[in-house]
Amino acid sequence: MAVQEQVYGFFIPSMTLIGIGASKHIPEKIKELGGSKPLLVTDKGVVAAGICKQVTDLLDAESMPYVIYDETVPNPTDKNIEDGIKLYKDNNCDSLITLGGGSSHDCGKGIGLIVSNGGKIHDYEGVDKATKPLMPYLAVNTTAGTASEMTRFAVITDTSRHVKMAIADWRITPGIAIDDPVLMAGMPPALTAATGMDALTHAVEAFVSTIANPMTDACAKEAIQLVSKHLRKAVANGQDLEAREGMCFAQYLAGMAFNNASLGYVHAMAHQLGGLYNLPHGECNALLLPHVEEFNLVANVDKFVEMAELMGENTEGIAARDAAELALEAIRKLSADVGIPATLMELGKRYGKEVKAADIPTMTENAQKDICKFTNPRLATDENIAEIYTKAL
CATH class of the missing domain: 3.40.50.1970 (Rossmann fold)
Structure with missing residues (x-):
């Protein structure tokens, strides 16, 4: 053959x-x-x-x-x-x-x-x-x-x-x-949370990327486990050097993964929130991550099942599609536990900005031009992107 x-x-x-x-x-x-x-x-x-x-x-x-x-x-x-x-x-x-x-x-x-x-x-x-x-x-x-x-x-x-x-x-x-x-060690909790969720986003997007390979998967999987294990502790106590070191390895491995497998629509869309409203990149990623991956899930159910297990969810005896959904739930729970706002409007208020529904068409157009979109596991129309922004709003 x-x-x-x-x-x-x-x-x-x-x-x-x-x-x-x-x-x-x-x-x-x-x-x-x-x-x-x-x-x-x-x-x-x-x-x-x-x-x-x-x-x-x-x-x-x-x-x-x-x-x-x-x-x-x-x-x-x-x-x-x-x-x-x-x-x-x-x-x-x-x-x-x-x-x-x-x-x-x-x-x-x-x-x-x-x-x-x-x-x-x-x-x-x-x-x-x-x-x-x-x-x-x-x-x-x-x-x-x-x-x-x-x-x-x-x-x-x-x-x-x-x-x-x-x-x-x-x-x-x-x-x-x-x-x-x-x-x-002196990094404040909110910044620790935002950057840690950025690392998780890198690992997740690289893991489900269309150009993922065994080397990037190995890095991404270990990064997902390390973030799940250490981020809550690092946010709770910044002087916990074991947790800090764990996050050092997590973010570095996530970097190795996306440096080679690239990213997806989470970053393509988050870049527009940063460019238009000057909102923090890590928090934009964290907030968009479960919404984009909910859209992506059907493109690679098996990897989402594996992701759920890496994040500590029990998938034994559960149908694959239901087990895959647990990955999204695990992301949402971690994000909430470290204090990430639940909606874009809440995030905007935190920084004195107003995220407007009227800006969604412009952000959608620019997200579709972003190089990060090309390795997203599921093709998205303008309508798909606009709907994700609207859900996150």
Whole structure:
């Protein structure tokens, strides 16, 4: 019997350090990459929490010069990229350290992309549009969710269109990633919940992706189990380093999964909520996740049954379709337990925004243009997407 040719690529960073104390190796690792004067890209929250000083103290101890860019916003913008590029060039930096969650990493990737390749960030929306590698780049993670410290993805808001531009390019993958639970211990419960549910979303979407393979499935399944085991504990007690470390591994494995199997309509739709209303990405994902997966369930019932079991549901003696529904229930229970709002209107009120039904056609149109949609397990019409938004509203 003839076998159809199929080759799988697998994207990973060249080195990753995970565990208590991993951040102590920052100076030596940026030197190993070839950096001597990094631009440190972070945000005001990381600075205010004292986390940035923990890192700069390490650099100071090695007499390494650096420049700090701390203006990154929760949904990083094209203006962030422009300002960071100017600071990098004006100070003759030769390398990059990103410190924070997905926002800082995505912002740093955008800065590095343009410094190395030229043009504007808008030129790189889409897949593999860069032609040159980035400068030496080390990513230090302070949240357990986005996995942006090790992926080939960046999402930047186009402030003129109010749309999130999704960039997927293997050249923007950090050379070294560091995940130290000690740096995450002070993360507040709401942020812990949002980033943790982001990690779960990555794992779930990768698990049911149309280009999933045995390697991505292995990563996704372990990530789903780890989030189910550790997220509630990490939200309840941020100083629980065992739970924090468990979430480090969970989000990293979820990143390995979606870095290679990509995502789906949860992200395609969440990007529109972030771009239009500037709502937090993790909470948008968490809220949309059960609605989108309810739509997707018929496309791969067996995987949803397995997902239910991974999340601790008892499926013994239950019909497959009913067992698959338990996965959706488990997602909803976890989301509620960690304090995620139940509706988009509630989420909007939390942040002083009004999510409007009148905006659904625009969000639907833009979601259908998002690159994340292409690996969703079930094809969706505009009417399907609009209905999901309406249910979540």
